[in-house]
Amino acid sequence: MDAYGDWPNQPLDNLVAHEMVHAVMAATTSMGTAAGAGQMPKWFTEGAAEFLPGGDVRLNNVLTGGTSAASVIAELDNIQGSNWDTTDIQYSAAYVATRMLHEEIKNNGTSAGAADGVKDLMQWLAADNTRTLDGYLSTYTSFSGANDFIDNHVQGATNGVDFINNTLDLANADGGGxxxxxxxxxxxxSFASAVPDIDNYSSDPLANFSESFPTGSRAIQLASTQSLQFQIGANSGEIIEIDLVGVNAGNLGIADIDLTTDWDGAISRFDAALDAVNSQRSRMGAAQNRLESAAASMEVGIENTSASRSRIVDADYAQETAELTRSNILNQAQIAMISQANSMPNVVLSLLA
Incomplete structure (x- = not known):
């Protein structure tokens, strides 16, 4: 939800006007000072921003959407309690309170410019950025401050509800600005014409600005200062070569920059220097990736070579165990046969005796 809700055909002009009110108030009143931060009520800063282009359309959408006038006025309690959540009902409540303040100053204010309503208040605040809304109200109205105005006037009796229902005319072509x-x-x-468009400029809109547009190429060519070669294989020519460059202020062309005399040119030179540094970072990153890939490839080669050597040199334990068992069986059989052969003469002699 933007500052003007999601209504169809919403003029961008009014959104810009709303935010410009904030910008002007921050630049000219206590709203923009450290000492005055938080002293300007939220309902007034947002209500004033709504009041410039007119907040009738948003308020009418809130009411026709089912929200009662009493609920709109009651929402000021949340705004005063710092519960600002940028809803349409809160913008509408702030707008109504500011419209009522405008009428109160015009009808009952005692300052010399009271007939101008909120305009007089804004001029008074801008004349001294230490001034506050409370100060104006306590000096030129019957209210002691902003809280007194909200509590006893806007929310007092049925003033706010009556103002919405009986004073504001939300159905007319005027947006209430x-x-x-x-x-x-x-x-x-109207809501769409509160901030008129300007077409067919009679003069250059940039006439009061210093215009400077960069020309030519801003690329910096850094000369190589050292070349490194890395052997990445067993054969001749299997190398990776990396050129190193001097990335310093002198080579980047920013050592002699004077921001007091050539701020515009300095920006272009800084941009060119950043481009050059980023380019070198890309080159070094690519070289690093190549080295890491070569290292990974060599590790695979080492592993394969080790496996091949193991197959050639290392014994097959199962096969050798089987051969040992076979040899033992054969030896035992031979011993048994020899023993049996040696006993045969004794058997024959015993038969002849």
Whole structure:
């Protein structure tokens, strides 16, 4: 959900206007100072940003979507309690509170420019970035501060609900923006035309800017300072050669940069230096991958060679054990036969006796 919800045909101009209000307030009021941070109520900063282009369309969508006017006003409790969650109902609540503040200043304010409503308040805040909304309200209205205004006026009795139901006209062509028909009696300012488009420029929109466009190639050619050769195989010519370059400020062309006199040229030179460094990193990474691949290949070769040597030199334990058993059996058989042969003469002599 962006600052203007998901409505169809939502003008981008109004979104830009909303954010520009924040930017201007941060640059000109206490909203943008460390001392004033948090002193400007969220309902006012968001409500003012809604009020510039007009918040009637968003509020009308919230109400026709089933949310009651009382629920919109009650949402200010969450906003005051720092529970800002950028919902349409919260933007609408902030817008209603700011519209009511606008009317209160115009009708009952005591400052010299009170007839301008919130515009007078903004000019007062911008005149001194230590000023706060509480300071304006306590000085030029009957309220002691922002909380008093919300609690006892916007949420007091049925003021806020009555303002939505009886004062705001959400069905007309005017979007409710500051300076428009229903906020200030001016010309009708629709939601889409609150910030008019500008076409057919009569002058160069960049006339007040210093324009500088880089020309030519910015590539830096780094000369090789050393060449390394790595033998990666058993045969001649199986090598990997890596060229090293001097990657320093001098070679990169940034040693003599003066940011005070040539800031624009410095950016181009820094970009070129970064490109050169990245290029060398890519080259070194590729060389590293080649070396790692060669090392892995050699490790496989070593493993295969070791396996071959083992098959040639190492004994086959099972085969040798079988041969030993066979030899033992044959030896025992021979011994038995010899023993039997030696006993035969004695047997014959015993028969003749």
């Amino acid at each position: 500051i300076g428009g028909l229903y906020a200030d009696g001016g010309a009708v300012r």
